[in-house]
Amino acid sequence: MDWLFFGEISLAGLAMGGLYGLIGLGFVIIYKATRVINFAIGEIMMFAAYLFLAFAGGMEMSPWVALPLAVLGGSVLGGVIEKVMIRPMLGESSISVVMVTIGLASILVGLVELGWGADPQLLPEFLPRKPVFLGELYLAPKIAYGFLIGATLLLVYLLYFRFSRGGVALRATASDQAAAYSMGINVRRVFNLAWVFGSLAASLAGVLVAATGGLSPQFGAVGLSVLVVVIVGGLDSILGALIAGLFIGWLETVAGAYLGGQYRMPATFAVLAVILVLRPYGLFGTHEIERV
Amino acid sequence: MEALLEIDNIEVVYNKAVQVLRGLSLRVPAGAIVALLGSNGAGKSTTLKSVSGLLALEDGAVTAGDIRFKSRSMKGAAPEKLVRDGLFHVMEGRRVFEDLTVEENLIAATYALSGRPQTFRDSYELVYTYFPRLKERRKQLAGYLSGGEQQMLALGRALIARPELIMLDEPSLGLAPLLVEEIFTIIARINREQGTAILLVEQNAAVSLAIASYGYIMENGKIVIDGPAEQLTANEDVQEFYLGVGGQEGEARSYRDIKHYKRRKRWLS
Numbered sequence: 139m140d141w142l143f144f145g146e147i148s149l150a151g152l153a154m155g156g157l158y159g160l161i162g163l164g165f166v167i168i169y170k171a172t173r174v175i176n177f178a179i180g181e182i183m184m185f186a187a188y189l190f191l192a193f194a195g196g197m198e199m200s201p202w203v204a205l206p207l208a209v210l211g212g213s214v215l216g217g218v219i220e221k222v223m224i225r226p227m228l229g230e231s232s233i234s235v236v237m238v239t240i241g242l243a244s245i246l247v248g249l250v251e252l253g254w255g256a257d258p259q260l261l262p263e264f265l266p267r268k269p270v271f272l273g274e275l276y277l278a279p280k281i282a283y284g285f286l287i288g289a290t291l292l293l294v295y296l297l298y299f300r301f302s303r304g305g306v307a308l309r310a311t312a313s314d315q316a317a318a319y320s321m322g323i324n325v326r327r328v329f330n331l332a333w334v335f336g337s338l339a340a341s342l343a344g345v346l347v348a349a350t351g352g353l354s355p356q357f358g359a360v361g362l363s364v365l366v367v368v369i370v371g372g373l374d375s376i377l378g379a380l381i382a383g384l385f386i387g388w389l390e391t392v393a394g395a396y397l398g399g400q401y402r403m404p405a406t407f408a409v410l411a412v413i414l415v416l417r418p419y420g421l422f423g424t425h426e427i428e429r430v
Numbered sequence: 431m432e433a434l435l436e437i438d439n440i441e442v443v444y445n446k447a448v449q450v451l452r453g454l455s456l457r458v459p460a461g462a463i464v465a466l467l468g469s470n471g472a473g474k475s476t477t478l479k480s481v482s483g484l485l486a487l488e489d490g491a492v493t494a495g496d497i498r499f500k501s502r503s504m505k506g507a508a509p510e511k512l513v514r515d516g517l518f519h520v521m522e523g524r525r526v527f528e529d530l531t532v533e534e535n536l537i538a539a540t541y542a543l544s545g546r547p548q549t550f551r552d553s554y555e556l557v558y559t560y561f562p563r564l565k566e567r568r569k570q571l572a573g574y575l576s577g578g579e580q581q582m583l584a585l586g587r588a589l590i591a592r593p594e595l596i597m598l599d600e601p602s603l604g605l606a607p608l609l610v611e612e613i614f615t616i617i618a619r620i621n622r623e624q625g626t627a628i629l630l631v632e633q634n635a636a637v638s639l640a641i642a643s644y645g646y647i648m649e650n651g652k653i654v655i656d657g658p659a660e661q662l663t664a665n666e667d668v669q670e671f672y673l674g675v676g677g678q679e680g681e682a683r684s685y686r687d688i689k690h691y692k693r694r695k696r697w698l699s
């Protein structure tokens with residue numbers, strides 16, 4: 139066995155997994171606060187990545203201006219979705235809300251195809267190109283810097299939730315909605331912010347992932363891997379999403395490298411099945427989850 | 431003069447089908463402790479939820495009558511607006527945020543002060559003077575507190591909000607008699623020292639009437655008897671039905687626990 143190769147593959151996988159963790163975090167924020175399973179998270183990522191393409195490619199902005207703008211666009215999209223599509227569904231069964239997010243996903247795919255066509259596209263290069271070495275291990279610079287940027291946002295989120303007053307409001311709402319209302323917390327506003335924050339995380343990750351592997355209207359399928367991540371981690375566990383993200387990213391990459399690309403997804407789903415048999419609520423999940 | 435809270439002949443229906451309140455009226459004067467008593471399922475909690483606006487979250491609605499707080503009609507106002515206006519509802523079963531620390535629970539309650547001048551710091555110290563035990567435990571998760579401490583935390587959150595009226599839903603629920611006495615003494619103290627009016631919902635009629643100045647007894651969604659506390663305590667029917675030694679207390683408790691569990695589940699899904 140070539141340990142150097144294994145090390146490099148593992149490193150790349152973990153870096154990729156960090157971005158999965160970030161997307162998973164976006165998903166978990168929305169789920170924890172609002173109990174909505176957002177099947178459109180992958181398409182929100184895709185939408186932000188296309189925005190980046192439009193700003194940095196078509197409109198020739200500096201990528202470092204285009205990146206925040208695209209992320210902002212994705213966040214606003216999340217906020218608008220909550221307001222016009224999800225809020226009116228309040229009180230409906232969770233299965234109908236899930237159907238709405240699935241429908242939303244196809245609408246976004248359709249819109250993107252209308253605007254940019256169905257062909258795969260490459261994002262303009264914007265991350266430093268200098269090779270990155272950790273000890274002897276080489277890591278592709280796009281992946282390394284993508285991971286760094288993603289990890290920074292992740293850290294900011296974790297600190298915000300843990301220590302800020304807004305973080306308390308969010309966790310209080312997640313813990314007991316009615317009680318949160320009775321404290322004077324504007325729960326509807328928290329719902330909206332959860333969608334904005336969740337979409338922001340997904341949008342940033344979307345641009346970074348697309349920067350390494352290219353972009354097409356099918357890009358949202360990454361969301362499927364993320365769904366596996368959050369199910370493995372436990373839908374309502376932020377820590378779970380991070381750890382599961384790293385693990386699934388690593389597993390996919392290693393399975394792809396040693397068994398061939400066609401085994402990436404099967405390997406992941408096999409692990410998913412095993413974990414769900416052993417721990418139905420995921421590795422770190424706490425609450426009972428309604429099966430949908 | 432108009433009382434602080436006036437409930438006028440309200441009717442409440444859940445799920446557009448089940449009528450629970452049938453023309454209920456009561457009033458709470460500023461600065462007073464008023465007890466609302468009644469057995470399981472009488473509609474006491476529903477009354478409080480109608481006032482605080484939490485009813486809408488359970489698909490309930492006030493279909494007739496009016497509710498006025500500080501002389502303004504509050505029917506249909508958003509719950510967080512009412513809290514910020516000085517009306518605090520301590521829900522049945524305490525409902526502390528279990529995975530937040532004691533301190534964070536209190537921070538959550540500072541949202542009630544949005545748009546009001548008070549500084550947050552003062553309020554924390556105020557809570558800790560009434561409940562020194564909470565100060566010792568302030569870094570602990572609320573889920574690990576004892577039942578009595580959780581009730582203290584629920585009252586502490588109310589204090590943070592600096593309300594004019596606190597509605598307490600069964601503060602004695604599941605507490606040992608000695609602790610009930612301690613909690614009720616503090617409730618009376620808060621009323622006296624802070625001038626906060628209190629609408630006290632209870633099944634434990636004896637302790638409630640001991641600290642209240644006025645009492646209402648409800649059955650089946652209506653008030654059946656009301657009067658000054660001493661008068662109710664002396665009333666023969668009240669003595670027989672509400673102050674007598676309850677032989678089936680234990681049974682009632684467990685039935686209620688089952689109901690709670692179900693209601694919580696409804697919330698989560």
Ligand SMILES: Nc1ncnc2c1ncn2[C@@H]1O[C@H](COP(=O)(O)OP(=O)(O)OP(=O)(O)O)[C@@H](O)[C@H]1O
Pocket residue numbers: 444445448450468469470471472473474475476477488522633686
């Ligand atoms: N969310 C709801 N949906 C439908 N019916 C409800 C709901 N909440 C309460 N009820 C019904 O309304 C009636 C009154 O309930 P409520 O909780 O107000 O009684 P209570 O006097 O507080 O009783 P307890 O002492 O047991 O707390 C009961 O018959 C109950 O089943």
Ligand SMILES: [Mg+2]
Pocket residue numbers: 474475476522599
């Ligand atoms: Mg009740």
